[in-house]
């Protein structure tokens with residue numbers, strides 16, 4: 019990443035903002051605009067102590083996301099799962115649902131194929147919470163939210179809670 023481009027903190031879209039349910043477009047241009055987007059994602063994630071953030075969460079419908087966990091940073095551009103193993107149960111939150119957590123079952127381990135800022139293909143492996151973060155962010159790029167994994171009853175409870183947060187800033 020070049021040093022001249024600095025990331026800006028962008029306001030995170032919260033549920034029920036309709037942008038969160040849209041399918042993002044693949045990234046086809048690997049230029050300074052993409053680098054700026056990735057730096058904005060890191061800056062906006064850091065200010066909320068998040069472990070991941072996807073472009074639609076800052077209103078940009080491009081298949082780009084970042085994950086930072088356990089001292090490692092990952093840039094995901096046009097990511098896809100190429101292998102997965104096992105299952106894990108765990109609590110999951112989302113910066114678009116401030117203060118809301120729910121149990122979500124995910125694969126325990128994944129290998130993903132993605133692109134870097136120059137368009138080179140790279141693969142990352144993640145297990146445990148890193149795998150969970152990869153999959154959660156990749157879901158955002160397809161307009162899928164963590165509440166979509168829950169029962170209708172649980173989902174409706176969360177929707178009511180989230181409605182109270184609308185317009186709030188954390």
Ligand code: NI
Pocket residue numbers: 111112113114154158
């Ligand atoms: Ni999220």
